[in-house]
Amino acid sequence: MSRLISVFGCLTLVLASLGIEAAPAGPSATSLTVPIEYYRLANGLRVVLAPDHSIPTVTVGTYYHIGFRIEPKNRTGFAHLFEHLMFQETPNLGKGEADRVIAGNGGLGNGSTRFDYTNYYEVVPSNVLAPALYVEADRMRGLAISESSIQNQKDVVKNEVRVNVLNRPYGGFPWLDLPQAANTNWFNAHNFYGELDEIDAATYADVQTFYNTYYVPSNAVLVVAGDFQTASTKKEIEQQFGSLAARPAPPRPDLTEPPQTARRDKTITDALAPRPALAWGYHLPERNSDDWYAFALLDVILLQGEESRLWQRLVTERGYADGVEGGMNLLGNAYDYEGPMLWSASLVHDDSVSDAQILEDVESVIGSLRNGTVSNQELATARTKIRSSLYDVVGSPDRFGLVEILASTALFDDDPTEINRIESRFAKVTPKQIQSVARRYLTPANLTVIHLLAGAKGPQS
Amino acid sequence: MIRRLHVACAAAVFELICVSPIRANGIPQPGPAPVVSLPSRDEIQLANGLNATLVPYGHVPKTTIVISIGTGSIADGARPGLAQLTTDLMKQGVRGGDAASFYRHAAKLGGAVNIGAGVDSLSVSIDVLAEHAPEAIRLLSDVLRHPTLPESELGRLKTDLKRAIAVSQSQQQGVAADAFAARLYGDGPRGHRLQESDVDAITYSDIRQYAATELTASRSRIYVAGKYDRAAVEHAIHTAFDDWAAGDLPRMDHSLPSSTGSVILIDRPGAKQSTLLIGMPVPALTSPGYTELSAANAVLGGAGLMSRLDQNLREEKGWTYGVSTQIESLRDAGLWVLFADVNTPDTAAALREIFNEIRGLAASSPSVEELKRVQNYRAGHFLMGASSREGLISQVAFVDRYALSADWLPSYIQRLQAVTPDGVRTAAQLFDPSRMTIVVAGDLSKIKYELEGVDALKGADFH
Numbered sequence: 061m062s063r064l065i066s067v068f069g070c071l072t073l074v075l076a077s078l079g080i081e082a083a084p085a086g087p088s089a090t091s092l093t094v095p096i097e098y099y100r101l102a103n104g105l106r107v108v109l110a111p112d113h114s115i116p117t118v119t120v121g122t123y124y125h126i127g128f129r130i131e132p133k134n135r136t137g138f139a140h141l142f143e144h145l146m147f148q149e150t151p152n153l154g155k156g157e158a159d160r161v162i163a164g165n166g167g168l169g170n171g172s173t174r175f176d177y178t179n180y181y182e183v184v185p186s187n188v189l190a191p192a193l194y195v196e197a198d199r200m201r202g203l204a205i206s207e208s209s210i211q212n213q214k215d216v217v218k219n220e221v222r223v224n225v226l227n228r229p230y231g232g233f234p235w236l237d238l239p240q241a242a243n244t245n246w247f248n249a250h251n252f253y254g255e256l257d258e259i260d261a262a263t264y265a266d267v268q269t270f271y272n273t274y275y276v277p278s279n280a281v282l283v284v285a286g287d288f289q290t291a292s293t294k295k296e297i298e299q300q301f302g303s304l305a306a307r308p309a310p311p312r313p314d315l316t317e318p319p320q321t322a323r324r325d326k327t328i329t330d331a332l333a334p335r336p337a338l339a340w341g342y343h344l345p346e347r348n349s350d351d352w353y354a355f356a357l358l359d360v361i362l363l364q365g366e367e368s369r370l371w372q373r374l375v376t377e378r379g380y381a382d383g384v385e386g387g388m389n390l391l392g393n394a395y396d397y398e399g400p401m402l403w404s405a406s407l408v409h410d411d412s413v414s415d416a417q418i419l420e421d422v423e424s425v426i427g428s429l430r431n432g433t434v435s436n437q438e439l440a441t442a443r444t445k446i447r448s449s450l451y452d453v454v455g456s457p458d459r460f461g462l463v464e465i466l467a468s469t470a471l472f473d474d475d476p477t478e479i480n481r482i483e484s485r486f487a488k489v490t491p492k493q494i495q496s497v498a499r500r501y502l503t504p505a506n507l508t509v510i511h512l513l514a515g516a517k518g519p520q521s
Numbered sequence: 522m523i524r525r526l527h528v529a530c531a532a533a534v535f536e537l538i539c540v541s542p543i544r545a546n547g548i549p550q551p552g553p554a555p556v557v558s559l560p561s562r563d564e565i566q567l568a569n570g571l572n573a574t575l576v577p578y579g580h581v582p583k584t585t586i587v588i589s590i591g592t593g594s595i596a597d598g599a600r601p602g603l604a605q606l607t608t609d610l611m612k613q614g615v616r617g618g619d620a621a622s623f624y625r626h627a628a629k630l631g632g633a634v635n636i637g638a639g640v641d642s643l644s645v646s647i648d649v650l651a652e653h654a655p656e657a658i659r660l661l662s663d664v665l666r667h668p669t670l671p672e673s674e675l676g677r678l679k680t681d682l683k684r685a686i687a688v689s690q691s692q693q694q695g696v697a698a699d700a701f702a703a704r705l706y707g708d709g710p711r712g713h714r715l716q717e718s719d720v721d722a723i724t725y726s727d728i729r730q731y732a733a734t735e736l737t738a739s740r741s742r743i744y745v746a747g748k749y750d751r752a753a754v755e756h757a758i759h760t761a762f763d764d765w766a767a768g769d770l771p772r773m774d775h776s777l778p779s780s781t782g783s784v785i786l787i788d789r790p791g792a793k794q795s796t797l798l799i800g801m802p803v804p805a806l807t808s809p810g811y812t813e814l815s816a817a818n819a820v821l822g823g824a825g826l827m828s829r830l831d832q833n834l835r836e837e838k839g840w841t842y843g844v845s846t847q848i849e850s851l852r853d854a855g856l857w858v859l860f861a862d863v864n865t866p867d868t869a870a871a872l873r874e875i876f877n878e879i880r881g882l883a884a885s886s887p888s889v890e891e892l893k894r895v896q897n898y899r900a901g902h903f904l905m906g907a908s909s910r911e912g913l914i915s916q917v918a919f920v921d922r923y924a925l926s927a928d929w930l931p932s933y934i935q936r937l938q939a940v941t942p943d944g945v946r947t948a949a950q951l952f953d954p955s956r957m958t959i960v961v962a963g964d965l966s967k968i969k970y971e972l973e974g975v976d977a978l979k980g981a982d983f984h
Contacts, residue, residue, distance in 0.1 A: 166901030185555050188551045190550075191551055215864075216841075222862070227792060296549075371624075381681070382682075382685060448649070452581070457905055
């Protein structure tokens with residue numbers, strides 16, 4: 061057995077290898093630089109390598125540029141069902157075998173379906189990198205799913221929807237409800253988890269077509285982050301993925317959302333909920349634009365944490381709820397989506413307060429940002445919080461957050477080095493810009509509201 | 522008087538022993554396993570009995586601070602909910618200031634203060650930019666020693682707590698968990714289901730009294746993990762806590778779960794799924810054979826999708842999104858628990874399969890390969906748990922809480938890897954269905970008749 065050293069004693073080396081450099085001066089003591097190598101294989105597969113030897117584990121993520129927005133129109137929930145099927149049989153690995161290779165060697169893996177991608181990822185002890193790459197290449201090469209496995213996973217997925225949505229108070233609130241109410245383009249406005257009968261309707265042919273269309277090397281990115289040797293890993297990747305046939309990238313439907321011109325309201329009754337709830341959302345500026353960076357700071361100022369302005373007003377001052385939560389992209393984070401997105405917030409409140417009253421307070425808080433500028437101190441605190449959370453993204457032992465950003469920016473912008481500019485782009489945002497995005501996007505015409513009525517008949521026992 | 526221990530951890534070396542992949546056709550073999558050391562830790566004890574554990578760790582400039590105090594709802598007395606409401610009020614400002622300035626202070630450090638009360642462990646924590654670690658220690662000390670406790674906020678916090686109770690009781694899993702705990706523990710702090718009327722009964726003077734008497738130095742332990750300036754952190758601990766009153770020793774909960782088997786059915790008309798909660802007491806962490814028991818638990822339901830219960834009920838039958846089992850630690854025992862939400866029509870069949878799997882493991886030993894996969898899975902989780910600030914603190918705090926030996930963490934993986942297939946089978950014989958508390962919450966009009974036919978439920982009172 062070779063010994064991989066404990067790194068806990070050699071801080072300087074660790075810092076150098078991670079590339080966190082001391083800045084000469086300025087408000088932040090350090091700045092973040094993730095070493096990144098980015099290239100494409102001949103078949104079009106994008107590859108991002110981010111070595112970091114601080115912990116002897118390595119994280120592998122394969123992200124396909126197909127999320128639940130783009131699923132067949134009479135097959136809601138299909139993208140997610142398909143994600144489950146990627147864990148079933150392939151020509152080389154029987155049912156459950158991929159999981160046994162990963163988990164049975166001390167790793168942990170999973171997959172998830174999001175707005176604009178579906179991902180498969182694992183973190184393994186660094187000696188298990190080659191088997192992990194094998195598992196990912198294997199399911200990119202071909203599937204051999206049996207009819208019985210398709211039926212089995214339909215049943216599992218329907219039970220997932222039951223436990224998370226149908227049999228749970230506030231189950232789809234507001235993460236499933238809000239996009240459906242705020243958007244008009246079907247791709248952005250359907251039930252992403254899926255109607256049970258449409259999940260049931262999926263056929264073997266649907267599975268084949270979906271796989272052949274979207275699960276091609278040119279529509280994916282492979283990210284490897286953590287404790288690996290670059291040269292030998294590149295060789296291993298070429299060996300495992302290089303032989304996959306090149307296939308055309310799928311066409312992308314028009315995902316644009318027509319500008320909203322008037323406030324939208326939707327009322328739903330939740331038969332299981334004991335108290336009413338309220339959610340509100342606004343369409344966001346385009347991701348990665350200057351406005352978007354300003355909005356991300358605005359989100360922190362308005363909504364992230366107990367000192368945020370909405371929390372302060374709605375929770376601490378008014379006592380409407382024990383918290384108000386939300387942000388940019390309820391099914392992920394601000395960085396990991398591509399298409400049209402909402403900034404939203406929600407709370408569960410008592411009957412004694414009306415939705416109109418709460419919305420009046422929301423409007424008053426938002427109005428204060430449209431009509432005035434934030435102080436440099438408030439902006440500095442927001443930046444500090446972002447910096448603090450970015451360190452956690454990079455420093456987290458599973459590196460999933462890091463892989464997510466690298467994969468998203470590779471897939472959507474063809475440039476995973478964006479992570480190294482995040483801090484400086486936030487640093488450029490001015491109080492004036494914050495006011496400007498508040499004026500442009502947080503407008504009454506851009507607002508969608510979900511009113512959840514409590515349908516439960518009182519406490520049950 | 523400062524006593525400082527430098528616990529040398531050169532021996533704290535873990536190795537993952539790898540399984541040979543199931544098929545050799547094309548699957549690359551894992552290379553030699555990496556070896557990991559636990560970071561060393563410094564211990565400081567103040568004259569008033571307060572202990573501090575410092576763990577230098579990680580490569581990003583962040584620090585996590587947790588202060589754990591040996592009290593909680595165990596000191597609620599005749600006022601259930603008192604510890605919870607006290608911690609809620611402690612978050613409303615420090616040193617006479619209001620909540621808003623307190624929250625802003627924490628945010629400037631790059632974090633937010635969390636407070637929570639368990640049965641006999643109340644904790645206050647924050648995760649901040651490393652440069653602000655000393656200031657964060659002062660802030661946490663203010664929360665514990667100088668909370669504003671504004672009476673004006675109590676009404677709002679009571680309303681919030683009552684709303685949270687109503688929401689929890691509207692969740693099928695919440696209702697099931699309440700009934701489960703009540704049956705296992707009776708009306709003590711672990712078994713009492715908090716009611717809105719309990720909240721109403723709590724007075725402001727109850728809260729002041731609790732905060733003034735329960736939070737004391739000799740009950741407290743500070744954990745600091747991350748990158749930080751050691752001298753500055755140590756100085757901050759002294760400045761913030763040297764003059765804290767020693768007070769009484771930690772309170773300790775010695776509840777034991779009931780080992781009398783019983784079945785509780787909860788009607789949830791129209792429920793799309795049935796919630797199953799099954800549990801029974803098992804030997805404590807330090808008992809001989811505990812590692813075998815924990816391995817048996819992992820084979821059954823504690824190793825994710827590889828576990829037998831998930832393989833059967835989910836991957837073969839499709840009756841559930843997931844079923845899992847775990848052993849919760851208590852001071853004098855463990856509580857083995859199974860959780861699952863299963864499709865309504867499959868409820869009785871799922872229970873039958875659960876008991877079949879339990880009996881099957883007690884009857885025949887798992888294969889060496891199956892056991893090795895599960896051992897690797899648990900070892901991998903353990904190592905990843907030890908690879909974050911929060912995870913390290915929780916592992917060290919666990920050792921402190923249960924007064925485990927110094928080599929408990931360093932030898933964890935060796936103990937785990939020493940478990941044999943026969944050891945697992947023998948341990949699994951402890952999972953005795955006749956001693957289990959079984960809660961089924963679901964649409965009884967659809968499931969009750971079939972449940973009456975499940976062997977393991979024979980003799981239960983269904984009315």
